[in-house]
Every structure is written in structure tokens, then in C-alpha cells.
Amino acid sequence: xxxxxQSTGQAAIFQPFLRGHAHIDTKRREPWLFGEEATANIRxxxxxxxxxxxxxxxxxxxxxxxxxxxxxxxxxxxxxxxAQHSNQKEFLVGPALLSSPVLESGESTxxxxxPGKEVWYxxxxxxxxxxxxxxxxxxxxxTMPLFIRGxxxxxxxxxxxxxxxxxxxxxxTLIVATNSKGEAVGRAYNDDTK
Numbered sequence: 001x002x003x004x005x006q007s008t009g010q011a012a013i014f015q016p017f018l019r020g021h022a023h024i025d026t027k028r029r030e031p032w033l034f035g036e037e038a039t040a041n042i043r044x045x046x047x048x049x050x051x052x053x054x055x056x057x058x059x060x061x062x063x064x065x066x067x068x069x070x071x072x073x074x075x076x077x078x079x080x081x082x083a084q085h086s087n088q089k090e091f092l093v094g095p096a097l098l099s100s101p102v103l104e105s106g107e108s109t110x111x112x113x114x115p116g117k118e119v120w121y122x123x124x125x126x127x128x129x130x131x132x133x134x135x136x137x138x139x140x141x142x143t144m145p146l147f148i149r150g151x152x153x154x155x156x157x158x159x160x161x162x163x164x165x166x167x168x169x170x171x172x173t174l175i176v177a178t179n180s181k182g183e184a185v186g187r188a189y190n191d192d193t194k
Contacts, residue, residue, distance in 0.1 A: 013144075044142065084115050098115075118150040129147070153186025155188040
């Protein structure tokens with residue numbers, strides 16, 4: 001159950017299409033069936049997805065315009081780094097976020113590749129990290145390694161709502177993750193939500 005709930009909270013949460021139900025003839029997998037801790041972790045992951053909706057909406061819009069993938073292997077953004085050509089453990093969500101899901105059962109120390117030459121920021125703490133092939137993190141079931149690429153601006157909405165429709169009038173928060181030159185750029189796509 002630990003790997004299943006970690007996978008839901010860490011890898012599946014960034015999939016373009018996410019739902020938590022299945023066919024009636026398959027094994028039940030509602031979050032509450034894995035216990036209170038797992039339910040809380042899945043809820044936290046879903047809250048993160050809702051907070052990131054402005055960013056996700058923006059990268060889906062960009063994908064509709066220029067065919068760029070929403071989920072990206074590291075080599076897509078870092079083609080000059082041949083070490084990333086075979087990296088199947090981390091992936092980018094758009095150009096700015098790097099997800100490094102914990103997928104191994106019993107893993108207590110997790111290693112994340114932070115590619116390129118620019119700094120990265122832990123999404124949850126905003127702690128700055130240099131690009132590295134092996135950032136070590138102590139993990140537990142609730143740990144969700146997520147990093148912001150230096151030089152990026154990520155639009156989010158922090159108010160917790162039942163639906164994205166109710167978030168329409170809520171204010172945006174911009175996470176500004178500067179690069180080594182103190183610069184950052186980003187985009188936020190918004191329409192009439194209809």
C-alpha cells in the first residue's frame with residue numbers, strides 16, 4: 001500500500017489525466033482503503049494539484065499552440081546532457097517543475113537528478129540547490145520531491161476550493177525562482193473559464 005499511495009501522490013498527480021476510480025470489476029482503490037495516513041497524503045497531493053492548476057492550465061495551452069509535451073523527459077529540456085537520455089526516474093511538468101517520485105518500497109533515502117547548469121528550488125521549502133546528478137533526500141510516505149527550475153515563474157492559487165470553477169476569482173500567487181543572474185520569466189494563461 002505504501003508504494004501505491006506514494007505513486008498516486010507523486011507520479012500520478014502530475015499526469016495530464018487523473019482520476020481515482022476504475023471499472024466495477026477491478027479491485028477497489030479509494031484512498032481511504034489504505035488507512036488514515038495514506039488518505040491524508042493523497043489529499044495533500046490533490047491539494048497540490050489544485051494549487052498548480054494555473055500552471056498546468058498554462059502548459060496545456062502552450063501544448064495546444066506549439067505541441068510541446070505537458071510531461072517531459074529530462075532530455076527534452078536538456079538535450080546536451082547525455083546522462084539524461086536514459087533517466088526514467090524523474091520527469092518535468094512543463095519547463096519549470098521537476099518531479100522525482102519515490103517509487104521503491106521501503107526507500108528511506110531518495111536520490112534526485114537536478115539537471116543543467118542552473119539552480120533549482122525545493123517547491124515545498126524554496127531551499128535553493130545547485131544542479132547535481134545526485135541530491136539526497138530523506139523520505140517517508142508523505143515526502144513528495146518536487147523542484148522548481150531556476151529562472152522560472154510558476155503561477156499558483158493557494159485557496160482551497162471544491163472545484164476549479166470556484167477558484168476563478170481567486171488571486172494568483174507567483175513563485176519567482178530566480179536563476180544565478182537573479183532573473184526569472186514565466187507565463188500565465190487565463191481565459192473566461194467557459
